[in-house]
Amino acid sequence: MEFLDSLILGFSTAATPTNLLFCLMGALLGTLIGVLPGIGPTATLAILLPITFFLPPLAALIMLAGIFYGAQYGGSTTAILVNLPGEASSVVTAIDGYQMAKQGRAGAALAVAALGSFFAGTVSTLGLAIAGPALATLALSFGPAEYFSLTIFGLLCATVLASGSVIKAIAMICIGLLLGMVGTDVNSGSERLTFGATELFDGVEFVVIAVGLFGIAEIIVNLETPELRGLIAAKISRLWPTRDDFRRAWPAVLRGTGLGTFLGILPGGGATLSAFSAYTLEKKVSRDPRRFGKGAIEGVAGPEAANNAGAQSSFIPLLTLGIPSNAVMAMLLGAMTIHGITPGPAVIQNQPELFWGLVASMWIGNAMLLVINLPLIGLWVRLLTVPYRLLYPAILLFCCVGVYSVSNRAFDVALAVGFGFLGYLFRKAKCEPGPLLLGFVLGPLLETNLRRALLISQGDPSVFIQRPISLALLVAALGLLVLMVVPAVRKTREEAFVDEES
């Protein structure tokens, strides 16, 4: 009963006209910046932070949170329509979503993404309300050893992402790992692989690589093959998913939600990891993995549900322990301290209307996003019928400004040119860039945690098997490896890609 009372308190606080207005404003602004590639929620929150001084604390938090999950919605839109993932968590959405768009099923992909995200958002908000504090404690038990084992597991998942040859995928992961090592080494403080450029001391920005490998390379390839783009516009058939689409999508949404809610609470790459592992899971449980990479709706539904669930549950460590799990959460923490609120266990007891109001507003915000986004699908799809010769200069401009705005420097744009060329070579060489990005995101986690774990254990590698969670993750990773190597499974794999390799 107490839980119900709290929820009622939350909804009555969140449903005041002011709070609703700020919720809508945040969600709209979030969608806008999500659709514009490159301009991420972190920068936007920073710019809006000063205005929140003059707002009531709850309204300010509701708006800032709205920007964050609104951006998650908007980010998948560009991933599906123009193959341009705005952030790490929508990289996998682009794989099958863009293929669907090419087949004239962009509407179905967008609808499933929106519905899946809404469902996942609802479930994980509920999860946050019920089990938040308990889940947060679990996140704390993840130390360096556990993180190392988790990233190993995640990297093995990445090989399943690629629909081409496994060995090329492994090489791509390694290139991603290498790129992730560029910059100042956290453990020793020395610079490496920077070629002496101060601009690289903090490493390469994700957006630079994503825009280069996906955005710029995609535009060049599209311009090379004019015969392909006429088809996209011609084939748009229907906006709404078919009954068959729904039948395939809903179990994927369920699985993605579970995975995302759980992995999202982990500080670090939570939301990203959950999207990648949801894709892997879908491909593994599918009876016909051949469809993946060619427009499988599960490949959109699962990861989209997972990244939204992950985004919601990343609030858990912030609200219950005061620990920000990513840059956006750090910004929210900043906003809270400006208002004199200290996130932590005390907030739920001392300011229940704040905690529950925020939780309730997230659900309301998700519902608003659904209402905003479903009618917009028609508009987005119509965007694809704009002649490509008019569309691509606009995409180029968005990419360039987005890359520039990450650190306000032209160096990054120049670097994106290099990655654009590399991405072009990868297309010609039939190497998929997805695994590279996962390697890039997980690489620093892998290395720092490996070295940190060994530092704390004073060089004793047995920590990785002495700690139960770490051991379980390593066993799971081993299991995945065995699954790939065992001849029987390998046979089905080869069958799966026989058409591409012949």
Added chain:
Amino acid sequence: MLKILKTLCIGALAATVTAGTAQAEWPKDRPIEIIVAFAPGGSTDVMARAMQPYLEKELGAKIVIINKPGASGEIAYTQLSQAKPDGYTFSFINTPGYLSMQVQRKLRYDPKSIQAVARIVDDPTAFVVREDAPFKSLKELVAHAKANPKAVSVGSSGVGTDDHLATILLEQAAGVSLTHVPFPGAGETRTALLGNHITVGGLNVSEFAGGDTTNIRPLVQFSDKRAAEAPNVPTAQEQGFDVVMSSERGLAAHRDVPADIRTKFSDAVKRVVDDPQFKEQAKKLALPLAYLSGEDWEKQMPKRLQSFQEIWNKTPWVQ
């Protein structure tokens, strides 16, 4: 709806739009650019944005905050050293990074071309442990570390930060051997401490004093006298270890900026720091305000620089 949104955005960002360029006397000619050497949302950035409206009022000028993150500030400082010395470009500088950087690598800019204008914050370094830890004081911690070399792990916000340098200084002062574990920031350090993955968390007073201190116990602050924000935490000197370390934040300009402009700016900063309304806001951000004029601040620097050089010569913290 969209209109409201737009108005709001434009209102908030009016400061970033370049204003008209009628010729006038400093500081009315054009907006003053203040460079923040860290990404938006970091503690320096939050502080800069909190100060912006107050400083605009005091100076009667527009201020634009520009984030130039990277290389622990070197990119921002390089830009400052290349800016026209006309009093329209300032940058936040943070010690010990600003000083230790001069010791640990060859820089792209000449540190002599930059002059401190005003110190705003002096945030002592502190060591905290979990509440259930067996140590009640720094002495007990040191005794434990003496008996078990390398077993005590100290998490810091990175190599060469004040937390790290304090660890090295304590090792030398107490004759113990600790294991330094660098994290990317204070948030991660705190998480690792709460999860019991490290023994000690190196945090700054502002990083725990205003905040939630359930589950953690501050053992020591490395200041010469107890900070107002943490009156119950004893200093290292009180406990018999001569280690003083803090993280200072302030503003700097090109050395060729005319002295009267520097003074006017520094005075404006002083008035902001004394403004009761700003003080209230600083309290919420747990900022230990400690204004110092540029001249006074610069006087302290050679001594600290020299002590860093000595540590570096004995135990370089970057290989």
Added chain:
Amino acid sequence: MMAVRSTFGRTGNHPDILAGLVFIVVGALGLWAGRDLRVGAAAMMGPGYLPLIISSLIVFIGLIVTIMGLVRDNERLDVIRLRPLLIILVAVAGFAYAAESLGFILAAIWLIGVGSMADRETRLREVAASIVVLTTFGILVFIVGLGVQMKLGPF
């Protein structure tokens, strides 16, 4: 216009050979860039430990993929056209150069104007319209609306 067909050899899987060569170059670059880093040992890894291992692995895989590509069934590269490749890269590089010194307006005009030349279907009147519309949109949304910290003109 300019269409380059893959010219090397009649046999062999050309995409694989290209992939292998790219891997070798990237790995070698990694080895070269990390040549001065302290390697350390497994228990006390230096900053160069993992870069060395990963770079070597990339070169190794590159060799395998190249060799396998040489002996496998014939597959040619997709058509390579130099016009879009070069023009797009030059357009973006020009934007990078112009953004800091000349400001957003000139950079955007260059990017859209030159970038549009990559497509042969482009019509001059449309390019002019794109430049006006997109530059105005960019100023309003990016610079004014979202506060991207880029100056507008060269002053």
